[in-house]
Every structure is written in C-alpha cells, then in structure tokens.
Amino acid sequence: MSPGENLDPIPDCFILQPPVFHPVIPYVTTIFGGLHAGKMVMLQGVVPLRAHRFQVDFQCGCSLYPQPDIAIHFNPRFHTTKPHVICNTLHSGCWQREARWPGVALQRGASFLILFLFGNEEVKQVPCSRALPQGLWPGQVIIVRGLVLQEPKEFTLSLRDEASRTPVMLRASFTDRTLAWVSPWGFKKLISAPFLFYPQRFFEVLLLCQEGGLKLALNGQPLGSTNLDQQTLERLREVRISGSIQLYCVHY
Template sequence: MSPEEKLDPLPDSFILQPPVFHPVIPYVTTIFGGLHAGKMVMLQGVVPQHGHRFQVDFQCGCSLQPRPDIAIHFNPRFHTTKPHVICNTLYGGCWQAEARWPGLPLQRGASFLILFLFGNEAVKVSVNGHHFLHYPYRLPLSRVDTLGIFGDILVKAIGFLNINPFMEGGREYPVGHPFLLKSSRLEVPCSRALPQGLWPEQVIIVRGLVLQELEDFTLSLRDKSGHIPVTLRASFTDRTLAWIYPWRRKKLILAPFLFYPQRFFEVLLLCHKGGLKLALNGQGLGATSLDQQALERLRELRISGSIKLYCVHY
C-alpha cells in the first residue's frame, strides 16, 4: 500500500486496539473507543517474588492535576497476613467505601492471566481462567477511556478484545487465551494438528498483526489425505474476504476489509453441526456449510500470509 493510499473507513465496532507487550510500569494508555458492555481487557504477567501490591485502574481521563476519577480500582495486596483484593471507586478526589475479597488467587513469583469482562451493570474478573469477583459500577462505564497499571507487577501483555459473539450467555470468559506462550513460537506459515478433527461448539481463535509485505492471508483446514475442504482467504490485491472451496469455487464474505499493514485482527471460527460460523474483530459475519463428517475428518489447521501471529487456539 502506497503512503498516499488511504485505509477504507471502518465502523468503530470493527477496529480492535493492538495488544501491548512488556510495557514499563507505571503504564498509562488510552482505551480506543472507551469501554462498553461486552468489551474485555486481558492482563498477562508475573507477580515479583517480593511484590507488595499493584493496581489496575480504569480511569476517566489521564490528567495529573486534578486527579481523574477512577471508575474501577483493582488492587491486589500481598504484604498483609491474609492477601486479598480491594476494589474501589475514586470520585471527585475522594475514595468511596472499599469492597474486599479474601482468598487472593495470585501468588508472589507466579505467572497469571487476569481478564476483566465488562457487563451492563458490573465488571467480572477472572484469574487464571476462574471467576474471582464482580464489582458493580459506581460511575458510568461510558466515562472510562484510560487504563493505568501501577505498583509491583511485571506485565508481559495487555489485550483489548470483544466478547466471543457466538457464546453470549454461555461460558463467562470464552476467549481469554494468552497472547504469549512459553512453549511455542508462532512462526508463519503456521501448522497445527487437529488430532480429533472439529466438533460442535469448538472455537478456533487466531489473533495477529498484518505486516508491511502484502501477501494474501489464508487460513486452511485440511483432512488427513491433504485435501482442503475450505479456506478463508483475505486477498490484498482486490481487498476481498472469501471462502475458497475445492475446484476454485469462491464465496465472497460481505464485510469491511480489515487486513491492512500494522492493523491488529482477530478471527473466530465456531464449529457447529452445519459447518463453520465466522466472526472478525468480534463481529459475526455468517457461516459456511460443511457437513459433520467432513469436520471430523479435518486433521490440520494451516495459516500463512504476511502476518505476525500472537495467538492460535482451538
């Protein structure tokens, strides 16, 4: 894409904020588009061996003077006899009544994955995949536009995501999978085995960043004979997204084109009895037909293109 070429205008709901890796603490950043029900913020990191406390603040602005209101103050404390978490709200320079949760599931020297899921009335917080607390809003969620992280914490990654559009009302934290994994390097092209094929309610999650070198992005599903029943392809030459079937049959997907240089993306594929449902950046975009026997015969997920992968989960 040439410097003078402009990106296609996208609805705000299609734009996802890129993840942040290894920020220096204290760290303060703008939350693109603010917070709204259905949005998630994921924090992946480590508690230092001698850490006393840290805090994650969802703020209404980022000024130093006067101090901004803090809608949600999440404050784990390790230095007391009984480690616990304090949640609170700062309004007009004054702290309100504390809410306290004992049984802190974070440990000094240990890695963690914290997920903040924002609902209509309260924020739910899970730690390492298990629900820990919910904190009712005391200030309107629409006022929050800034994230602040302070104290004794080593942050590996911060992710800004939308709730899984296929599972609302189902599992509380459906796509809280880490961006950084110790055990594997996500090099492209990337191949992952599907030993049991695909089954109903299984979700494939692919998150990444488009690089400057523009090559078509493809996500292919192959059976044990090497046949490719279906491929999801984003073409940079004509800026289209399509399902590709055997014998070059193509079905265009009507949606804004998301795959531009330095733009973050999230692809979700939900397996169901009639095939695969697709969502991009949290927006459902319909489905493709594939019978259950064909889904069960699949044995490989392959991803290629000019992208940097952050997460592949299924």
C-alpha cells in the same frame, strides 16, 4: 454463506473487546472473559512533558476502595535521572518483590504504544500448523489472533483432512481487499462484508463449528457461514495459517 447472519452466543473470552478512546483517568474497566492465554491488551497514549510516572494495573476486581489484589502492576517512572519501569504484584494489601527494568523506551512528551501479551507460548511465525487430533464437532471454536504486516499481500487459514486435502480455506486478499471461502477446486465465494484487515493492525478470526458447517466472525463482527457436512468436519485434522501476518495465538 449468508452475510449478516447472526452467530450463536459466543463466550466472552472469545470476543474482541471494543476499543475505548480518550478515557478519563483514573480509568477502570472489566476485561471480558478475564485474562487467559492469547489475550492481548493494547494501550496508546502520550506521556506529558512534566510526567513523573504512570501505571497500568491488571487487578482482580473493578473497585477502587477497598483496593483489590493486583496481579500485574506496570509502572514507568520518569522523575529520576534514569527512567525505568517497576513491575510488581499486590496481594492482600502487601506489595511483593518488585522487578525493575532500566532503559525504558518511553519519553516525556512522546507518544507510545504498549502491547501486553498474555499466554504460555512465544510469538509464532508463519506458516504455522496445529493438529486437530479429533477433528471438529459442534460447539468447538477456533480463534486466530495476530498482527497484519506493513505491506501485506494475503492471509490464509486452511483446514486440512487426513489426506492433506483442504476442504476449507479462508483467504483475505489485501491487493483487492476481498475476503473469500476457497473450495478445493479453486472456486472462490466472496464474503459480502467490510474488509476488516488493515496493515499494522491487530485482528481476531473466529470460526465456530456447528451442525452443517462453520460460522465466521472477524474482529467480533459476524460474517456469515459456510456449509460442511459433519463427516467432513470430523475428518479435519490440521489448522494451517500463512501469509503476511505475525501470529500471536491459535486457540481451539
């Protein structure tokens, strides 16, 4: 493995977008790669003491005027006797039928964290296994997104072949804060890079298959590669994930 080695260009939809701190409201930005299954958007803030409402819009374009279509309109309201959330869609300048959620867990003067999860599957628990019917080939990408638990011990991502052997294992140890490739014989090759897993924080692991091995990125930061011949890559048939995490997305 070569720490710090540059990765080949990666599609925008596979990149963990950098956070934005203290944005000026109203704030408009582009979501890299658009919204797709497995994408997560996290919003943290504080509701002002005299707030009437605020809104988060996932819209089809970054302009303010003319107003683009809004796929998802999320609108908590506090100025009524019973605070609630309104959700709606704006199409061709016309609002569609709204959905109303009572009992919103947002309060004036209180901080909040809202996580928008987009996908066609529910949250997955670990251990989790996904089949690779055709193995791996150059250009294929495996993406794992999840949340580290409060008191984590370790996290492992294994690639197994048809005989249930594990030619490739990536292991993160929260005890000694190390990240390593582990061989089938138990030999560990430490990854010389900052440990980017944190309790109760979200993460994204990306494995990019290329001729001669796999390249690794964690939270958008390239961490080098591990060598594997093409025959071994083609024989891999399973992705297995276990450890102290809550799993949101396995994409390949």
